[in-house]
Amino acid sequence: MVQTLSDTIVALSTPPGAGALAVVRLSGPDAVGITQALFSKKNLAGQPGHTLHYGTLREPASGEILDEVVVALYRAPRSYTREDVVEISGHGSDFIVRQILAAFLRQGARLAEAGEFTKRAFLNGALDLAQAEAVADLIAADSALSHQVALNQLRGGFSDELRGLRAQLVQFAALLELELDFGEEDVEFADRSGLARLLAEVQGVVRGLLRSFELGNVIKNGITTVIAGRPNAGKSTLLNALLREERAIVSAIPGTTRDFIEDEVSIDGLRFRFVDTAGLRDNPADEVEAIGVRRTRERIGQAALLLYLFDLTELTPSEVQADIAELTAALPKLPALAVGNKRDLASPAQLAAFQALAGENQTVEIISAGQRQGLEELQAALLAQVRGAGLAGAGSATIVTNVRHARALEEALGYLAAVEQGLAQGRGTELLAADLRHALAALGSITGEISTDDLLTSIFTQFCIGK
Structure with a gap:
């Protein structure tokens, strides 16, 4: 990366592509002079910093109008880079942006390299390196x-x-x-x-x-939440319900999910990365499913949170507890949330059995993923799990x-x-x-x-x- 601060750099600072507006930014000792060579309305050199100026950009040689723009002036050292900075707001046409950039380059500016505006802010003492990152x-x-x-x-x-x-x-x-x-x-x-x-x-x-x-x-990359359980527990249905889209294939055939399906959703400001996995069973139907089961166990080892999903109509409370204990045996610190699915199909006795389990130091949420029932309560339980792990107040702490x-x-x-x-x-x-x-x-x-x-x-x- 070029280290000199004696030249003037220019770049498009808004995302490329057609849009209502595009902002082209210059920084360096000649930022105002280079802009003045194209700007026809005012004498920018005599204007104070932190001011806006409406006018047109023209080709100096031909006088051809490139665009109608608003020019923002920031005088050193009261600017992002602590150099003279000019920001030109024009129309968001790729063609117009290319024309403006080319005109500035002909006047002596050079294209900025990646991160160079922030790098100049660091080199000029406006930010330290941790702040720049x-x-x-x-x-x-x-x-x-x-x-x-x-x-x-x-x-x-x-x-x-x-x-x-x-x-x-x-x-x-x-x-x-x-x-x-x-x-x-x-x-x-x-x-x-x-x-x-x-x-x-x-x-x-x-x-x-x-x-x-x-x-x-976890905050930066999302809370990896593995949805695990036996085949046909409704893991893919739950993923689709949480994402509010048909992301995973749903089928009554056991072993439909053979590999991971991942996607993210924000819940009350926290980003969760949900991972739908292959159903866990001792006798997979074929080698591909067996690989999927092995990868599921590996992925659980990398998770920040385990969401164990089970069919209320198929398992007993003791079986659920045994499954969770087996999955977390080597991961004693892994938070695990038991979620009973298909409550619309469960009998009153089955529901009562798992509601009793919820009072025995085991968090149990009862939902119907297919009917979109109990999802708000499930999301609240997920938030409670991660906030209990220290996320409460993290935004104001040094992390x-x-x-x-x-x-x-x-x-x-x-x-x-x-x-x-x-x-x-x-x-x-x-x-x-x-x-x-x-x-x-x-x-x-x-x-x-x-x-x-x-x-x-x-x-x-x-x-x-x-x-």
């Missing part, structure tokens, strides 16, 4: 909770917490470095007992952030959602543990200072206080062009 998360947010978490990170919540940790560690690191400068004097400037207390405190915070990553991954951040925290924790061990063993100042420097570097890499060109390229090329 939150911009991409905010654009990709497709649920209320993922939006809240990304917005909290963009506003600097995560960064502020990291800066506080680093500031405390930097003080001790500086004292250790000072000891190295006076190595022949055999003096200690850094209070070892104070450093030990600080290390314990910082490690506790870092461990808490790492624990939040599991929750953050780690980025794999790169989690790896950096793990690296920092390893070096902090090494410093702690070194203190306990009485290691020399040089070794303590080296491990502490590595820990500070790992924490600094999250916010970009310590970064490399390769790291920046890897991050910003994942952005869309125009952002």
Whole structure:
């Protein structure tokens, strides 16, 4: 990715394709001058920032009108990139956009690379690296909770917490470095007992952030909910009912579903990824169904939530409990929700038996997927399960959602543990200072206080062009 900030970049910032409006954005020292070369209405150079100007864009040589536009001016440093920024709102025609971009390129602008506007915001100090990555998360947010978490990170919540940790560690690191400068004097400037207390405190915070990553991954990627059960329990019917569309093939023939069918739905701001699976039975009809059953068990091992669906008219409460126990035997922390289907066909005695089971520390929901009955209660039960796992209030908390951040925290924790061990063993100042420097570097890499060109390229090329 080009590193210079001396040129002016341009890109379409709205999605490509025909639409009512299209926004073309320029950023750089010549953004206003390049726009002025095409803009016929006013002298933009004399206009203040944060103002709008209506006029036409024309080809400088021929005077041909390209479009009627509204030009928004943002003067450095009060702009997204802290450079002069111009945003041109015109008509959303692919042809018009191509003509405008070509005209700006002829005036000396160059096409922006992926994420280059946000990269300039980072390089110019408007955002740190964690905040810049939150911009991409905010654009990709497709649920209320993922939006809240990304917005909290963009506003600097995560960064502020990291800066506080680093500031405390930097003080001790500086004292250790000072000891190295006076190595022949055999003096200690850094209070070892104070450093030990600080290390314990910082490690506790870092461990808490790492624990939040599991929750953050669920928020960012959706709550994987596997719908499992015996053949003909109505799993595909339930998936269709939850999605409100005929996504899966429904048949009375056992073993119809041979492989996963996945789709997503938002429930009260939380994104659930439902996975319809092959029916579980001990004697599959053929090799293909047997593979499907094996994959179902593997997929349960990767789930955040198990929805065990059973036919109220076929199984007894003890059989349901035995099935759930068998499926979760190796996954004691996996939340499991028992859902009895076909309540419209069940007898009063069968319904009563499972309603009694619901009072024995086993969550049981009674529905009819085919008749679309009990779905609101089922959705409420799903929300209760995941909120009980720590999602309540997550939008305002500091949650780690980025794999790169989690790896950096793990690296920092390893070096902090090494410093702690070194203190306990009485290691020399040089070794303590080296491990502490590595820990500070790992924490600094999250916010970009310590970064490399390769790291920046890897991050910003994942952005869309125009952002």
